[in-house]
Amino acid sequence: MQSLEKEIEELLLSFGINLAIIEKWHIEKAGNSFWLTSKGLKICEGFNMQCKGLRVAEKTKLGWKPTSYFLQFFATYITKKIVEINKNELLSIIKGTPVEKNCENGYVAIRFKGHIVGCGLCKNGKVYSQLPKELAIALSENCR
Amino acid sequence: MEGETLLRYKDIIPDFDALIASINRPRDITIRWNPHKIERNQLFAMLRETFNEVHEIGWYNHAFKLGQNERPGKNFLHALGYYYVQEESAMVAPIVLAPSKNSFVLDMCAAPGGKTTQLSALMENSGTIIANDKAIPRLKSLVSNVSRLGCINVVVTWNDARNLSIKDCFDYVLLDAPCTAEGNLFKKIKLMPKFMRDSLTNLQKALLHKAIEIAKPGSTIVYCTCTFAPEENEGVIANILAKNLAKIEPVRIKIPHEKGLEYFGKNEYGGELKKAVRIYPYHLNSGGAFIAKLRKRD
Structure with missing residues (x-):
């Protein structure tokens, strides 16, 4: 098994993601983020790079925040820190109004209609949206 | 002219x-299945629940044709990355x-x-x-x-x-x-x-x-x-x-x-x-x- 940095291992395990699953891919740290790429990803000299692979998580004041697209990508492997919400709750958190949930403080995976839609933040029994703007807009327009 | x-x-x-x-x-409105996020059969079932008309495309099993009034880019499944709207x-x-x-x-x-x-x-x-x-x-x-x-x-x-x-x-x-x-x-x-x-x-x-x-x-x-x-x-x-x-x-x-x-x-x-x-x-x-x-x- 590749040696992942302890902090990313902890993040994956906290969501119940089996580390063996990651073996077929590659995770690396760049700046304040971890990125998931295919194994042996190559880059040619001379190209101006915007990004590579999928951003897994970024460092925040509260610790490592998983990205919504990463949580979607690993949806089938996530078994912990899942918060179920209904349509009205989804629309509410997207609008900026948190909803009350019985959950531990920290980042969580938001599940709606059986699908992991992205990242939320639990704080003092309330869930806040951490969905990127473009995803939040798409979901709010289309979750009906 | x-x-x-x-x-x-x-x-x-x-x-x-x-x-x-x-x-x-x-x-025609066509979409392409994204195998990175969902199994084809699961998507096909979801599409049939969501849209009035869904047809498989014979020459390419990654693609589906929808009814001409459908707007697949404005759909929850699209936001989740299960498919890409693309011309055949x-x-x-x-x-x-x-x-x-x-x-x-x-x-x-x-x-x-x-x-x-x-x-x-x-x-x-x-x-x-x-x-x-x-x-x-x-x-x-x-x-x-x-x-x-x-x-x-x-x-x-x-x-x-x-x-x-x-x-x-x-x-x-x-x-x-x-x-x-x-x-x-x-x-x-x-x-x-x-x-x-x-x-x-x-x-x-x-x-x-x-x-x-x-x-x-x-x-x-x-x-x-x-x-x-x-x-x-x-x-x-x-x-x-x-x-x-x-x-x-x-x-x-x-x-x-x-x-x-x-x-x-x-x-x-x-x-x-x-x-x-x-x-x-x-x-x-x-x-x-x-x-x-x-x-x-x-």
């Missing part, structure tokens, strides 16, 4: 009446390129990412795709689509590909060239002015020349556009063949199409160009496309 119209192609498009009829008709004709070029797993691929003009994400699916998220585009404003949609679909084998770059200084680097190169987009005309027959077409033709030749330069010897390069203009299609390929940089190979596809043109007006392109294909809107009730497959000489 001033300027050129589709009538300039009356002698080269076998069923010109069908073409005119097709540009006045709504195109646009799905052909990546299949012709057919990159193998773990290969090194360049998508030279990649935004907004339809063909890039399809290449990623064909490669089962392995190897590397350099998804390049010159236009920085278009990178946003490219990055967004690559992220939404979970394409972890994609590196997004922003270069004017003409200025790249590398050589003999890639296993496969896709050049979906900037073009006059005549294949996407809807309810109009007026074409872009000739000076714009001439300018694009020069750009297309320069890009294809570079595509061949940076491909490995013996590797595959696919050139495609969504326009009818022979100057932007057969003319560009003939220019490269004349320089003996690559040879043209037959495009073998199981959908209705026409062969590439040997000549247009006074321009002779040669019999080899029959190995390229032209897809007209009436073939699939989709956009138009031109596709040529080249192999770089050793």
